[in-house]
Amino acid sequence: MSVSSVDDRQRAARLLLRHPLIRSTDEERYRLVRRYSSDLEEWFEINTGWAMHADSEVVRLEREPATVADPTHPFATRRGGAVLSRRRYVLLMLGLSVLERSDSQVALGRLAEQVIAAGTAPEFAAAGFSFDLSTREERSDLVAAVQLLLEWGVLVRVAGDEQDFVHKTGDALYDVSRRVLSQLLVTRRGPSTISAQTLDDRMVAMRDRGAAPTTELRNLRLRHTLTRRLIDDPVLYFADLDDEESAYLRSQRAALCRRITEFTGLVAEIRREGIAMVDLDDDLSDVRMPEKGTEGHVTLLVAEFLARSGVAEHFVASLVAHVRSIAPDFAKYWRASALEADAAADLVATSLGRLSALRLITRTGDIVRVLPALARFALAEPTILGGRKP
Known part of the structure; x- marks a missing residue:
């Protein structure tokens, strides 16, 4: 394979990792992924266990996470990165269930009526969920779910505008894409076939692959799990692995990292504590x-403070006090509201959320524990070279 072909295949693999569902209407991306669909399908199946589906309308990588117990990456919208609230998430799921039984076209008002009807089931009331269209906030929540469906291509707008619905001045009409809708759910077993009652038990059952009867199959599953974690997790710490995973990684580390690098362009940074697949692009x-902005700058300053402290654990209150104390020094760089008395707590909460997501810290209640990868942010005081002599 030529160098240009390898580069294009890497682009296709990275594109599919960023966008696991690509519609044919997204012509440039769709053509690139379809060109290398055989290579992509084979690599993902062998190395991650992720199935890939490609047809004339859609390409779908059935990307299962290595774990569903990580709270640091909540479901967020691509536009703006806002985390979906509990109610919006429920409305999204109800909307999908309604669309499964809808006609090929549906009006937003009709969809809303059916969502309200579905939400009256006793299970929702028992969980404290209720929904109607009496307030603008509730209509906005439904529209936020609909906009995600538009972004995914489940719905295609034919006429109208969602904001007219929010303001109660109009409606909107959509085509329903059955093909895209059928490709959204990624589970080993359908949720309706599972008898478990608790959320954790149901999540385990949906992902259950059964027992691995042979050594070869156990090793294959270990490869899948570790490759997923190396691709998905900012840092894979050796201390987080069980005995089987540790033994497999010790013997196959070079091969795993090489395969990922060749196919995705991610570069392995291997340290005593773990492995990070670095994305140079x-x-x-x-x-x-x-990252730019006030929150991005505060996150960097908090990371530097934690890394240079030499202390493994910190109270959240001490970090709030630190940010409050340095705020005047950065007044001209931060937005004005960041200098208010109660802003430091929110800024620290946002910073700690980002650092947790990057596997640089863990937070348990009011205690923050520093993880090894944070050491790279322990910056020394700058040395100015070539300054004027006294």
Whole structure:
């Protein structure tokens, strides 16, 4: 394979990792991924266990996370990165269930009526969920769910505007894409076939692959799990692995890292504590550091403070006090509201959320524990060279 072909295949693989569902209407991306669909399908199946579906309308990588117990990466909209509230998430799921049984076209008002009807089931009331269209906030929540469906291509707008619905001045009409809708759910088992009652038990059952009866199959699953974690997690710490995973990684580390690098362009940085697959192009991460804006700057300053402290654990209150104390020094760089008395707590909460997502710290209640990868932010005081002599 030529160098240009390898580069294009890497672009296709990275594109599919960023956008696991690509419609044929997205012509440039769709053509690139379809060109290398055989290579992509084979690599993902062998190395991650992720199935890939490609047809004349859609390409779908059935990307299962290595774990569903990580709270540091909540479901967020691509536009603006806002985390979906509990109610909006429920409305999104109800909307999908309604669309499964809808006609090929649906009006937003009709969709709303059916969502309200579906939300009256006793299970929702028992969980404290209720919904109607009496307030603008509730209509905005439904529209936020609909806009996600538009972004994914489940719905295609034919006429009208969602904001007219929010303001109660109009409606909107959509085509429903059955093909895209059928490709959204990624589970080993359908939720309706599972008898478990608790959320955790149901999540385990949906992902259950059964027992691995042979050594070969156990090793294959270990490869899948570790490759997923190396691709998905900012840092894979050796201390987080069980005995089987540790033994497999010790013997196969070079091969695993090489395969990922060759196929995605991610570069392995291997340290005593773990492995990070570094994205030199910086386009695969949903959380960046450093990042522009007040929150981005505060996150960097908090990281530097934690890394240089030499202390493994800190109270959140001490970090709030630190940010409050340095705020006047950066007044001209931060937005005005960041200098208010109660702003420091919110800024620290946002910073700690980002650092947790990047696997640089863990937070348990009011205690923050520093993880090894944070050491790279322990910057020394700058040395100015070539300054004027006294």
